Amino acid sequence: NAGVTQTPKFQVLKTGQSMTLQCAQDMNHEYMSWYRQDPGMGLRLIHYSVGAGITDQGEVPNGYNVSRSTTEDFPLRLLSAAPSQTSVYFCASSRNQDQPQHFGDGTRLSIL
């Protein structure tokens, strides 16, 4: 069972570069979300989606874009990378609001 798959696992970018973090789930979950994890701050919600074609902002959306064209995929785009975006990024999915979220293994992103 694949669950939630994130790629790449590691990435180093230069300031100003753009890139897309990929997230795919094979559980037919409607709800998907992106978090960033920074030391001492827990996980903070970046963007989320309640179904294909529907996305909304979380706590820290600035500098990130998302789209949800299919149920399975929920990519996160960094438009112009900044050192403040150095973090570990987690994608998660769940069937609906009252079900626990399943997390991917994360993407470690460093921006120089």
Added chain:
Amino acid sequence: AQSVTQLDSQVPVFEEAPVELRCNYSSSVSVYLFWYVQYPNQGLQLLLKYLSGSTLVKGINGFEAEFNKSQTSFHLRKPSVHISDTAEYFCAVSDFYNQGGKLIFGQGTELSVKP
């Protein structure tokens, strides 16, 4: 806005001792509560959840938590810890009426079990 506070950033404990990791959340009409565990270089795994019903919730690996509505707390406990319990633990809250099931996480507690 909903907020979650984990009162201890680090908890060192000896093997086979009991442990309590504390979590408080801001008041709300009705909430869902979760504890997740993160082992080094891994994603988060669900330990237990409270949606409704009994206030004492049992999870995996011998952990349990008690929902206390009057104190807006959801503390995690284990009567006897093992070395393998060393990890970071996150408390998370979702408002019942919050569209989209957004989870608000606490800052995390690092549990370090020593032999």
